[in-house]
Amino acid sequence: MELKSLKNLILSCNSFNGSFPTPDLITLGRLELLDLSRNYFNGSIPQNLGKLSYLKALYLAGNLFKGSLPVPGLCELRRLQVLDISHNRLEGTLPSCLSNLTSLKVLDVHDNLLSGSITPHLIPSQKFLQFIDISKNVFEGSFSFSSMFNHSKLEVIVLGGTTNKLQIDNDNQAGNGIPLFQLKVLQLSNCSMKNAPLFLLNQHRLIWVDISHNKLSGAIPSWLLQNNTDLKFLNLRNNSFTGKLDPFPQHPLSSMVHMDASYNHIDGHLPKDLGIVLPNLQYLNLSYNFFKGELPSSVGAMRKLLLLDLSFNNLSGKLPNELVKNCTDLGVLKLNNNNFRGDFFSTHFNLSDLRALELGNNEFTGGLMTKEEFYAEMRIFDVSNNKMTGKIPNGIDAKVLLLQSNSFEGQIPCEGFFNAQVVDISHNFLSGQAPSCLISKAFSYVKLLNLRDNRLSGNIPAEISFFPSLRILLLGNNRFNGLIPRQLCQLRDISIMDLSNNFFSGSIPSCLSNVSFGNYFSYSWGNLTFSYWNIRHEDGYSDLYPLVRLYDFTSFWDNVKLEDHLLSFKGNILSYMSGLDLSCNNLTGAIPQSLGKLFSIRALNLSHNHLTGHIPVSLSNLSQIESLDFSYNNLSGRIPSELVDLNFLAVFS
Incomplete structure (x- = not known):
């Protein structure tokens, strides 16, 4: 078939492979x-790509192309308006002949291995260029914005990225002139900047500004908000801004939907009219700063909020009723590590769409939400280290469920925990037996179960063998009794098991040698990492398409890594991330020879029991052991000299 008159050929988003179909x-x-x-x-x-002399748009993004850019083939495409070769493995330098592509509107080479310096002659003629993205490469040297001041149609500049070594010339000297362009998008994250570019003072049409992950200091640039009334997205994350959010704009900024000033040194009170000035905000992250005082009631005017993160500040007082009553679209609310107080689940509470709620390390009181439907879609539920009371309700559920260090009492409910991966209800006043009805029906996905420091009693239910995914089991400091059930030996993927400070009796099951204690798990806590919030949100950015055609704006994103929640587990076997602790019980009999098969275990504590007999020579096979404690028993005989060969042993008692 003759297709010599074909003008448009679109084969994107398929599974074609092989070399370029030249x-x-x-x-x-x-x-x-x-x-x-x-x-x-x-x-x-x-190289012979240049024979397509009528080509105006070339999209090769998101493939596996490698090698250097074809010269002169690419530069022969004099009619080219769009060149998108992003997301490949291209290397080498940008050819100087790119400046000959005088019709170019879009130049996107981001996420490759391109290197060298970016000199003014590499940037195409100033007549038509609208979009340039050179981020996520290995460019080095300095980059001057003044070299682009004559590009009157320029609207999008994207630089930086974690791999670039570009030094941004801020052009903060008088006499550099005023740019002819009015930008819509400026992304300068990870550019090692110490000062914001002075030309930003002359920009009034900005929609998207990202100057995160730099070394910017001084007052927060609130003039960006005042000068750009159409601004939708502002990211100041991870800099060294100081002072207060002042002067804060006095007029409503109805376009703003995303603001992130987290990981700075901003202090003072939050503006009283915060919610009135930013009424349509959907994402607000002010975490890891030094804000103090109460949360203003105007926050309740931000009725479109999807994510609010004020964690790790010095905020205090009761939450305004307007927040929990009016912000009904909230999916993520993070208030942890502040000094908030009061009953969070008050009669005004109306946040039914929450997917992640983090209230840990505050002074909240009162009980938990009792409506089961509230937990139906919950991913993170953290009320740890507060002053909450009452019983744990039926139906409570979340992938990460953190209730530790409160004053909850009563029995563990028989319904709930069906989606849980991390369950920590330690350091409370829970009593009664661990309900076999719960264990037999729930916990199918649980990886960490911490019931430490409660008043639980009775036997460990035999149904505990139904925990196929369990990696960490912490039952220490309770009142459990009876024999250590052999069903624990079926939990082959356990890395840490703590049964210490209980009333277990009888002998140590020899079948515990079947448990991996770190061998299968390989200490890779990344296996327990999961994202709990990912919103793809393009509404409101359609005015940038198709110019920014590959931007997906997945900015409402956060990660919870299990190691963050494990930092509170200090001491004993937990600090080794692989171990067995049976100390402080009433165990009798000999130490099983089979424990010498625990080749990957790093800590073994059998102290404060009534064990008799010799220390087995087989324990010299514990090649990874770092801590071994057999103290306060009735052991006899000699200490095996072979234990000297344990290279990693640091503690032996």
Whole structure:
């Protein structure tokens, strides 16, 4: 079939592979648009690409192309308006002949391995260029914005990225002139900047500004809000801004939907009219600062909020009723590590769409929400280290459920925990037996179960063997009794088991040698890492498309890593992340020879029991052991000299 008159060829988002289909495409001499993006093409981009002389748009993003850019083939495409070769493995320098592409509007080379310096002659002629993204490469040297001041149509500049070594010339000297462009998008994250570029004072049409992860200091640039009334997205995260959120704009900024000033040194009170000035905000992150005082009631005016993160500040007082009553779209609320007080689940509470609630390390009182439907879609539920009371309700559930260090009492409920991966209800006043009805029906996905420091009693239910995913089991400091059930030996993937400070009797089950204690788990806590909030939100950014055609704006995103929650577990076997603690019980009999098969265990504590007999020579096979404690028993005989060969043993008692 003759296709010599074909103008547009779009093969994007398929599973094509192999090298660039040169023989077939070169015959399409009238081709104006070629889109091979998001496939599996590999190899190099061919030199004879220049034969497609009518080409106006070339999209090769999201493939496996490697090698250097084809010179002069690429630079022969004098009609080219869009060049998108992002998300590949291209290396080498940008060819200087790119400056000859005088019709170019979009230049996107981000997320490659391109290197060298960015000199003014590499930037195409100032006549038409609207979009340039060179981020996430390995460029080095300095980059001057003044070299682009004559690009009157420029709207999008994206630099930086964690791999670039570019030093931004801030052009903060008088006489550098005023740019002819008015930007819509400026992304300068990870650029090692110490000062914001002075030309920003002359920008009034900005929609998206990201200057996060730099070394910026001084007062927060609130003038960005005042000068750009159409601003939607402002990211100041991880800098060294100080002072107060002052002067705060006096007029409503109805366009703003995303503001992140977290990980700075901002202090003072939050503006009283915060919610009135930012009524349509959907994402607000002010965490890891030094804000103090009470949360203003105007926050209740931000009725479209999806995420509010005020964690790790010095905020105090009761929460305004307007927040828990009016912000009904909230999906993520993080208030942990402050000094808030009062009954969170008050009669005004109306936040039914929460997916992540983090209230840990405050002074909240009162009981938990009793409506089961409230927990139906919950991912993170953290009320740890507060002053909450009452019983744990039926139906409580979340992937991460942290209730530790409160004053909860009564029995563990028989319904709930069906989706739980991390359950910590330690350091409370829970009593009664661990309900077998619960264990037999729930905990299918649980990886960490911490019931330490309660008043639980009775036997460990035999149904505990139904925990197929369990990695960490912490039952210490309770009143459990009876024999250590052999069903524990079926939990082969356990890395840490703590049964200390209880009333267990009888002998140590020899079958515990079947448990991995770190062998299978490999200490990789990353296996327990999961994201709990990912919103793809493009509404409101359509005015930037198709110019910013590959931006997906997945900015409402957060990660919870289990190691963050494990930091509170100090001492004993937990500090080794692999171990067995049976200390402070009433165990009798000999130490099983089979424990010498625990080749990956790092801590073994059998102290404060009534064990008799010799220390087995087989324990010299514990090649990874770092702590071994057999003190306060009735052991006899000699200490095996072979234990000297344990290279990692640091503590032996």
